[in-house]
Amino acid sequence: MMRWQRVVLLILLVGLCGLCPHGLQAAQQKGLDIYFIDVEGGAATLIVTPQRESLLVDCGWPGERDPARIAKVAKEVAGLKQIDHLIITHWHTDHAGDVAQLMKVIPVKNFYDRGIPDPLPRDVSRQQIEIYRQATQGKSIPLKPGDEIKLKSGSVPLKLRVLASSGIVLGEPPHAPQTRPCDRGHAAMPEDTSDNARSIAFLLSFGNFDFFDAGDLTWNVEHKLVCPTNLVGTVDVYQVTHHGMDISNNPVLMQALQPRVAIMNNGPRKGGAAKTYARLKSVQGLEDIFQLHRNVQTTEEDNAPPAFVANDEENCQGEFIHLSVDPTGQTYTVAVPSKGTRRSYQTR
Ligand SMILES: [Zn+2]
Structure with missing residues (x-):
């Protein structure tokens, strides 16, 4: 390189560096992203924080399909190289998936769950638990109500707090009964002895924005979360x-939470119950319902409008839903990329 060329290059570099702080600032000012990955009636919710820390809540069904779908969204859409934290809300097959297979396609660093029951109840797969034990090398962290997962926070506060786990809600002693004599128009269902009732439920807060995920928590425990x-x-x-099943989504809970937006991880023939859809529509202040799948077994009136449904057909491409919260935590957008839908909302 000639001397004059070096001088020109230096001037250019200095000029470019003048832009560096702005460029860096723009790169640093990321918001919160949540991807609802289609695992066809299972759960796989990927949270990416403004500091680009990643948290996967549940990992779909065993087999290769769901780990591949999760890795695709994580790597190609969210630009991640690894999953920092994996929470398994409860031990059913459609949530605990196959962690060993998942780790073949994307590294996973930290594991959290509701604790491994001993002895194992009949609705929990011994094989699945063994795979989990081996994959995590016994280093998973059991979460109880009140626990928080420490996430790196920027100038806008970010917090993930557990509100229910193993059938117990915040403030209750261990082995508290499943039903609570507290009214608010609630009619208890028969005791749910399945692992669904023991799901982890948590609240993720980023600035003014609040997101609630309760795995497959059922009716009676949902009620304890809001009564008294x-x-x-x-x-x-x-x-x-619970994928929109009607033994969950207690109206007493939904009316108390007053969500503006609901996002359902149903499958074409699982969840998305007509009763749940009707209950959601009657929640005061709820503006939009998004679904991963059209329920092919119910009518058009029992499903969200097609623009709000990521996958129409049973034989689908596994399209996802993307929620993004702006860097200040004041507004958020829900997108259905397969339909070109984007809707923006103000936080409450
Ligand atoms: Zn489930």
Whole structure:
């Protein structure tokens, strides 16, 4: 390189560096992203914080399909190289998936769950638990109500707090009964002895934005979360519990949470119950319902409008839903990329 060329290059570099702080600032000012990955009636919710820390809540069904779908969204859409934290809300097959297979396609660093029951109940797969034990090398962290997962926070506060786990809600002693004699128009269902009732439920807060995910928590425990005291508060976005089944999504809970947006991780023939859809529509202040799948077994009136549904057909491409919260935590957008849909909302 000639001397004059070097001088020109230096001037150019100095000029460019003048832009560096702005460029860096723009890169640093990221918001919060949540991807609802289609695992066809299972759960896989990927949270990416402004500091680009990643947290996967549940990992779909065993087999290769769901780990591949999770890795695709994580790497190609979210630009991640690894999953920093994996929470398994409860031990059913459609949530605990196959962690060993997942780790073949993307590294996973930290593991959290509701604790491994001993002895194992009949609705928990011994094989799945063994795979999990081996994959995590016994280093998973059991979460109880009140626990927080420490996430790196920027200038806008970010917090993930557990509100229910193993059938116990915040403030209750261990082995508290599943039903609570507290009214608010609630009619208890028969005791749910399945692992669903023991799901982890948590609240993720970023600035003014609040997101509630309760895995497959069922009716009676949902009620304890809001009666006599609302332990959750109001939220912006409600992940429709238990894929939209009607033994979950207690209206007493949903009315107390007052979500503006509901996002349902149903499958074409699982969840998305007509009753749940009707209950959601009657929640005061709820503006939009998004679904990963059209329920092919119910009518058009029992499904969200097509623009709000990521996958129309049973034989689908596994399209996802993307929620993004702006860097200040004041507004958020829900996108259905397969339909070109984008809707923006103010936090409450
Ligand atoms: Zn489930």
